[in-house]
Amino acid sequence: MRELIEYMFGKKVNADYILKIMELLSPNNIGEFSADTKIAYDYWQEMNETGKNLVKKYGKGAGKDIDNYYHPLLQCQLAKIDSMSQQNGILLGYMKEVWDYINKTKQGYKQKDIIADSRKDLKNNKYGSTLGEIGLGLSCMELLNDRRTDNMRKENIR
Numbered sequence: 001m002r003e004l005i006e007y008m009f010g011k012k013v014n015a016d017y018i019l020k021i022m023e024l025l026s027p028n029n030i031g032e033f034s035a036d037t038k039i040a041y042d043y044w045q046e047m048n049e050t051g052k053n054l055v056k057k058y059g060k061g062a063g064k065d066i067d068n069y070y071h072p073l074l075q076c077q078l079a080k081i082d083s084m085s086q087q088n089g090i091l092l093g094y095m096k097e098v099w100d101y102i103n104k105t106k107q108g109y110k111q112k113d114i115i116a117d118s119r120k121d122l123k124n125n126k127y128g129s130t131l132g133e134i135g136l137g138l139s140c141m142e143l144l145n146d147r148r149t150d151n152m153r154k155e156n157i158r
Contacts, residue, residue, distance in 0.1 A: 029084060036078055036088040040096075043074040054151050062151050069147040071121050072128025076140035079132025086129055093125040 006015055023029065047070040051063030071093070078089035097118040104114045131143045141158045148157065 032084050033088050036081075036085050037092060039078065040074055040089070040092045043070060043077075044096075046070070050152070050157055054149075054155070054157075057155075058151050065149055066152065067121060068124055069144060069149070069152065071124035072131065072147060073140055073144050075125045075128030076132035076143060079129045080135065080140065086133060090125060090129060093122060097121060 006013070047066060050070075051066055054062040054066070075086075075089045075093065079086040100118065100121075101114055104117075105111070128140070128144065132140060136143065152158075
């Protein structure tokens with residue numbers, strides 16, 4: 001395949017780059033990306049619902065910091081599936097932060113606050129992904145138990 005790419009586009013083109021793109025766009029990988037996106041969406045919905053329920057029961061601010069649990073939990077779960085899902089999880093995390101940046105900017109949030117939150121979220125994503133890759137023979141919920149807020153513990157939310 002490399003020879004065909006170089007024949008068609010010349011030696012100046014980065015054949016490795018084109019081959020990697022072709023690999024990522026294969027039907028199998030697109031299917032896996034779609035499945036991982038659905039998993040991520042479900043976690044996002046669960047996090048939002050948990051936050052609403054905690055605020056309803058404990059008041060304003062009670063849903064704060066739950067993303068310190070849900071971000072790494074999602075990434076850990078995806079990393080445990082396989083390396084492609086792990087890569088997809090990190091990519092989806094970056095895409096979510098871009099989406100957050102656009103929406104929060106429109107809502108008038110300060111840029112420094114948006115960036116600080118994104119850095120925190122991306123750090124949590126990397127942490128969870130690494131935990132999932134290492135595994136330690138424990139479930140992601142067990143590995144991240146220390147990330148649950150006090151209110152999450154009171155409500156036995158995992």
